[in-house]
Amino acid sequence: MTPEFFSRISRQTRAILATGAVIAATAIPVGAEPMHGIAMYGDPALPADFTHLPQVNPDAPKGGRIVFAESGSYDSLNPVIRKGRAPWQLPYMIFETLMGRSYDEPFTLYGLLAESVETAPDRSWVEFTLREEARFSDGSPVTVEDVMWSYETLGTEGHPRYAGAWAKVETMEQTGPRSVRFTFNEADRELALLMGMRPILQKAQWDGVDFDESGVDLIPIGSAPYVIDRFETGRYLILKRNPDYWGRDVPYMRGQANFDEIRFDYYGDGDVVFEAFKAGEASTHRETNEAKWDTQYDFPAVQSGDVVLSDIPHKRPTGINGFVMNTRRDQFADWRVREAMIHAFNFEFINQTLNGGTLPRIRSYFDNSVLGADIENPAEGRVAELLAPHAGALLPGAMEGYALPASDGTERNRAGIAAALDLMAQAGWTVQDGVMANAAGEPFTFEILLSQNATESRQIIDIYASALGRLGISPTITAVDSAQYTERTKAFDFDMAPYIRGLSLSPGNEQKLYWGAALADEPGSRNWMGVKSPAIDAMIDAMLEAPDQEGFRAATKALDRVLTSGRYVIPIWYNNVSHIAHVKELRFPDHIPMYGDWLGFQPEVWWWEE
Template sequence: MRLPALALFATAVLALPATAEPVHGIAMHGTPKYQAGFTHFDYVNPDAPKGGEVRLGVSGTFDSLNPFILAGKKAVGAGLTFDTLGRPSADEPFSYYGLIAQTIDIAPDRTSVTFALRPEARFHDGSPITAEDVEFTFQILREKGLPFFRSYYGDVVKVDIEGPHKVTFRFKDGNNGELPLILMQMPILSKAYYSKNAFDKTSLEPPLGSGPYKIASVDAGKSIVLSRVPDYWGKDLPVSRGHANFGTLRYEYFRDDTIALEAFFAGQIDWRRETSALSWAQRYDKPPVADGRIKKEAFETEQTAGMQGFGMNLRRPQFQDRDVRRAIILALDFEWSNKTLFFGLYKRTRSFFDNSDLGATGLPSPAELKLLEPWRGKIPDEVFTTEYKPPVTDGSGNIRPQLREALALLKKAGWEPKNGKLTNAQGQEFVFEILLENPAYERIALPFTKNLELLGIKANVRVVDPAQYEERMKRFDFDMTVELFAQSDSPGNEQRDFFGSAAADEPGGRNTLGIKSPAIDALIEQVITAKSREDLQTATKALDRVLQWGYYTVPHWNLGKVWVAHWDMFGRTDKRIKAGVDINTWWIDPKKAAAIGRKAN
């Protein structure tokens, strides 16, 4: 899976075959699209003009420029200053091409990968990027970095420095075909710099990077400015051409998204990704939109939608019963919300791998049953007999049939209504908190709580500031919150961190739901060790079925599009990418910029 916080395989019968000789790029399954000698990715303009400033809006605040550790609230954009071993293409499922790494050499038994580094690769202070920096980065990320790294790199057992610009990673076995690509996502840090500067401390001092941008200025909690490095060492590489076209990236922070939207209309922000159906449908009736100075565009995506929903913390006693979780799911009236709140724009999410060929539909195939059978009696029986579908209402707002079913499930779990309040045998009332960071979710959560109230459940909605929210989530200090499990088209090691038992007890980890299931652990390993795209589909669908029937989240909805609004000052190609849009490949069009009074340089 691509590593979202940091970055945004080669012949073919088995997943990630061993290479007969060092290669320029690798694909998870099959051969990479771009062959040796390619000059640029198809979806970029290799001759895009450089320069100009782009202002982007961010809700919340920040107190750290270190994106790799658990402590602190990270500044958006800080990761853009670090180069990685490789770069993915945006028009393939999962392929990586050398950036810092000039070549990739996978051992015949797939138990190691060797990267030959480009001798010209440099940090911003002019010092070379060496194999020692790569080895240092791996060790410090795994020892002191985000908990995610420990599970992500868990199958690497040793790193050998073969020379000043050559490094080999050795694996516990040859079954994890994703590991070479995962390692190519690694942002490389300077060993010399961190020998003098603490890695595991929050800091507002710009760190030493190597990427196309470096941090030019910081106003703590308010803004961060990145400037393009004119002599960036990798600017002429095939993987870099057509990227990082803006001279300056300015991230302006706002207290909440409503204020950020007003700043956009006032011309203080240039480009915005919209995530609110209400805003998209009703709040763009402004003069700059009407006269064409602001453009609204919807980009179709070809990516897995993943799962967004109200996630229940299984560490809380009231959510440990599966019947209780099912009852709570029945209280959300998606059809009414879609019609009344979302203008009919969304579709209900039903899978943890929605909108892809990886999600489970229908009944299990024989190949899936082979993976599921060892767990019969230890996973829900419905996994074997019934296709999972979220509950459906008539959209009228009257969900009495669903509530009757929910109440029966709650009674089965030992909860009884008394004087309008749901209580258990110990006399404890069913009360929980829905913790929110984004106030926009209040309009969704409040109707949900009204339905829960009809069951005798008291759900309190609480909105906190981003810093407090992040701190509470690190400690798993919540009952229910909005969770998003973003998935790639090639899931793998990250599933351990999302749903693996070991990650459930790791503060700051991404198994925020607290799932601990030997069956899920085993199925995750089947996903990771899949030897072909067909095997991956089978294993992922089997995993999806167990997650679906576990009732761990109250499923929300997805769009299948990306909404973008921007001042009409940009150029871009018309080539589609799987994510729908990537501003990193856009540029400022001088004529368009002049027409709205903006400078291109």
């Protein structure tokens, strides 16, 4: 969960989520002492005497350069304010934070500018102690005064993304020559981590300067390994490694910041960026189009071996992406109807038609991660224990296992259509004179709401509507502009609609907003399916109350089982691999972090080697 999340929700929603945070806080073990790191649940994976992060090569050579081709432009070098367009990489490249995140763990921070972190047993406050050797790029020390000024300024004058967490700080005080403490005004165990993740700026640089003014006349001073070297607004930006970087021996930084130079060149659009890479103007390119990766990366530099094609797997949750059914509507109140809709959705044929059959299907909400349930097999151990009190109310599959139907890949999908007809009959719907209808002869129909610019969704639905026709169902497909789409979905004025919920490896109170019963009828909530399930609410509470990583994972897996077996969404696909084409001299470690190609990966842990 992020501070921006709280800035977008209602007062009632805040109160409900705060209640969940209070519940969570009661499970924090007693005892507080300075630590080398802090985890959202349980203890950090690495010991206090760790020498480097597991996802780096601590012996990576220093030198060389990496060149990125970027679409778009920029007109500002201040990335922490609302105004202007600054290169999105700048906050991570020129500023440092008190703690650094390890992307090989769900949500754990280790000391960077801070040598230690200490928090109350209930995490009502957190205290950081700065490293004595921490320095800005101009050689001046990083002080508590810089830290306090940065937090207050960012929280009140900076980009809105910093305001949410700052609003929860009751007091900020210096507690020692190099220590600062934040005390919170509400219970939220995540705040202790969020407070370690704010960029630290040099206060003296901004004396007499309008902080929120955008532009390129003032180059921000940070403490990170890189400084801005040369630039031409909108055309290129060059960062060079500071030879006097203070933190080269900090364990968290070993094996990182290996390039002498990082260059960003700016082009008009994505197609031009790709052509620039093919022409040798850039040394790396990230491809997000699966079909393009399979068909357009056979150009001469690839054939000669000068360009390498690397697939980077990840273990991030899939989240849920597909078409949600609104259970507030009579058509979808019966789980057997929702299951029939899933059987009629010919995933294999649609995937082959649109993606060449290359993308895997989402099997559950936390699929592809350590939080995902072994959904196709019976619940066991702690997961089964958590679900047992609700067994009588759970839908089939939650306890014994649930598998999405798989077709033979042909367009007719005979088995799927037959199963759908049987399920509809069980729910009181049969085909009468070619039309699906109930005993009273009333036809079964529903509206699928789409946004006009959702091209892929429309392609999917056109194929799906044809399949529904074999069931005697003729859905109404309505495409509206984005404003109308937002208005209607906020009011739950739809029967079926495209639905995407990204989920992280550190889910928290936001789960109540996504599928908690208390918010199911609140307009604007993200519980589009309208589910009201005591089991879901109990699993969220168990997740928030978990005292350790093992309990947290069990509760999340139990939640995953209840959500998936609820048949609320017709899931489509996800991509569990990132694709990066790069010159052969660019290398990365063998150990891929849990988050894969994500923040902290390229260029941070890459290096140049002839």
